[in-house]
Every structure is written in C-alpha cells, then in structure tokens.
Amino acid sequence: MAKKEDIFLIIILLIIIVVLAWVIANLDILFPTPGAQALIESIA
Amino acid sequence: MKETTLLKKAIRTAYDNKKLFFLSIFLDILFFFVYGFATAPIYLKLMANVNIIGAHAGEAVKTATRDSQSMFSALSSEVIAPYFNNIIWLLLILAATTYLTYCIFQAVNWKIALQLTGKKIKYLDYLKKFLLLNILWFILFALYYALGLVVDIRKILISTLMQTQASNTLNVVLVFYLIFIAYFAVISYIKLNLRKSISTGTSKIKQLLPSILLIAVYLLALNIVIKLLASIHPLAGIIIGFILLLPAMTIARIYISLTIQKM
Numbered sequence: 001m002a003k004k005e006d007i008f009l010i011i012i013l014l015i016i017i018v019v020l021a022w023v024i025a026n027l028d029i030l031f032p033t034p035g036a037q038a039l040i041e042s043i044a
Numbered sequence: 045m046k047e048t049t050l051l052k053k054a055i056r057t058a059y060d061n062k063k064l065f066f067l068s069i070f071l072d073i074l075f076f077f078v079y080g081f082a083t084a085p086i087y088l089k090l091m092a093n094v095n096i097i098g099a100h101a102g103e104a105v106k107t108a109t110r111d112s113q114s115m116f117s118a119l120s121s122e123v124i125a126p127y128f129n130n131i132i133w134l135l136l137i138l139a140a141t142t143y144l145t146y147c148i149f150q151a152v153n154w155k156i157a158l159q160l161t162g163k164k165i166k167y168l169d170y171l172k173k174f175l176l177l178n179i180l181w182f183i184l185f186a187l188y189y190a191l192g193l194v195v196d197i198r199k200i201l202i203s204t205l206m207q208t209q210a211s212n213t214l215n216v217v218l219v220f221y222l223i224f225i226a227y228f229a230v231i232s233y234i235k236l237n238l239r240k241s242i243s244t245g246t247s248k249i250k251q252l253l254p255s256i257l258l259i260a261v262y263l264l265a266l267n268i269v270i271k272l273l274a275s276i277h278p279l280a281g282i283i284i285g286f287i288l289l290l291p292a293m294t295i296a297r298i299y300i301s302l303t304i305q306k307m
Contacts (some may be wrong), residue, residue: 006168009168009171009172010168013144013148016140016144017144020082020137020140020141020144021082023137024082024085024086024137024141025085027085027086027089027134028089031089031093031130031133031134033089033092033093033096033127033130034096
C-alpha cells in the first residue's frame with residue numbers, strides 16, 4: 001500500500017504538471033506580444 | 045575489474061533484460077519528444093520578446109546615452125520593461141519545465157539501470173531523492189547557462205567594439221565547470237547521497253576516470269559520425285544518430301552504475 005507521503009508527492013507533482021501545462025498552453029494570453037505589423041507601427 | 049570487463053557485463057546485462065532495456069530506450073525517446081513539445085512554445089515566446097526588445101533597443105540605448113543613464117535603466121524603460129519581465133518569467137517557466145520532465149523521465153531510467161545492477165529501490169523513493177539532488181545540479185547548471193550567456197555577450201562586444209578576437213579561456217573554464225557538474229551529478233544518481241557522492245567522486249577519481257573517458261570518447265566519436273552523416277543526408281543523420289545514441293545511453297547508465305557500485 002502506498003504511503004501517505006507518496007500520495008502527497010504524486011498529488012503535488014500532478015498539480016505542478018497541470019499548472020505548467022496550462023501556463024504553456026496559454027502563453028499568448030499570459031505574455032501578450034504585439035504582432036510584426038503592430039511592432040513596426042509602434043517603432044515608427 | 046577492468047573497464048572493458050565491466051563494459052562487457054553492462055552490454056550482457058542489457059541483452060539479458062531486453063524488456064527493461066527497450067523500455068529505457070522508449071522512455072528516452074518519449075523524454076525527447078515531451079521535452080521538445082513542452083519547451084518549443086516557451087522558446088518561441090522568448091524569441092518574440094527578445095525580438096521586441098531588439099527592435100526597441102536602439103532607441104532605448106540612444107536615450108540612455110543622451111541622458112547619461114546606465115544600461116540597466118535602458119532595460120527598465122517603460123517600453124522595454126514589460127518584455128524584459130516577460131523574459132525572466134519565461135526563463136523560470138522553461139527551467140521548471142526542464143527540471144520536471146528531466147526528473148520524471150530520467151528518474152525511471154536511472155532506476156532501471158540501478159535495478160539491472162542489483163540495487164532495489166521503489167520508483168517513488170528514488171524519484172524523491174532524484175528531485176532533491178537535482179535541485180542543486182539544476183541551480184549549478186542554470187549558473188553555467190547564465191555565465192555562458194555573459195561570456196558570449198562579452199565575446200561579441202569585444203569583437204565589435206575592439207575589432208579583436210576574444211580569447212577562449214573563459215569558454216574552456218565553463219566546459220570544465222560543466223564536466224564537474226555532470227561528473228558529480230551522475231555519481232549522486234547512484235549513491236543517492238550528496239556527501240557520499242562528493243567523497244566518492246574526489247577520492248575515487250583515478251578509478252572512475254577511465255570509465256568516464258570511455259563513454260566520453262564514444263559520445264565524441266558519435267557526435268562526429270552524426271554530424272558527418274547529417275551533412276550528407278539530414279534524415280539519415282537523425283535516424284542513425286538515434287539508433288547509435290539511445291542504446292548507448294542506456295548501456296552507459298548500466299555501466300556507470302556497475303562501476304560506481306563496485307567501489
């Protein structure tokens with residue numbers, strides 16, 4: 001039978017994996033960057 | 045026992061335990077794919093932010109020079125600062141992703157190598173120690189990465205501003221630093237104790253060096269062969285590279301595990 005601390009480790013790891021996967025899937029929303037056209041316009 | 049005898053034993057062990065041997069190879073392939081898929085969007089986002097900073101850099105440096113400000117204040121200007129912060133966050137996400145994928149997949153592979161060489165340990169127990177040990181190795185590796193970046197920037201600045209070639213001394217020092225990290229990290233994956241790993245690594249260096257040199261020479265030769273093949277036919281280079289590299293990685297793990305456990 002799995003120990004309590006093993007279950008705790010698995011849960012913590014799963015939470016971190018889900019959070020990281022969510023962050024990676026939503027990089028465009030979390031770190032918005034202007035497109036090439038908008039960038040050229042902002043510099044000009 | 046001589047190095048070649050241990051190497052033969054490692055190959056024999058892999059041959060006698062085909063299931064675990066192929067599982068280890070499969071996990072290495074999976075690791076490369078998962079790592080690639082997970083980090084590719086982060087690298088793309090990093091590049092996008094670096095490009096934006098690059099596009100605004102000229103103006104920011106001009107303003108900083110005109111107002112006698114430091115380069116740091118140029119980076120913290122209103123236009124650049126958000127993208128500079130993004131880069132720091134993205135690097136942290138990249139580090140966490142790398143750390144997690146590396147630990148989860150490589151812990152299984154090192155556990156397989158230990159199991160094949162007679163050391164019994166549960167995966168979760170091994171994973172716990174592997175996660176803890178790698179915190180130190182990852183911090184040291186991140187330092188290597190950051191120092192490498194500084195050395196490269198210094199090199200570019202010297203070659204553009206002074207019109208001379210910078211010496212490669214710092215690069216050589218960094219390579220030795222990386223070898224130093226890899227050497228003790230590998231020992232710790234088998235010893236599973238930092239203090240014991242450091243004492244074994246320093247006191248048994250003479251016995252360990254031939255085995256590590258043997259692996260290093262093979263990987264170096266493999267690197268040359270793959271590069272040569274890739275220049276002739278890129279796809280052939282990748283396929284043959286994988287065929288030669290993946291079994292070698294698994295055998296190398298078993299071999300190192302045998303060598304260190306014999307001490």
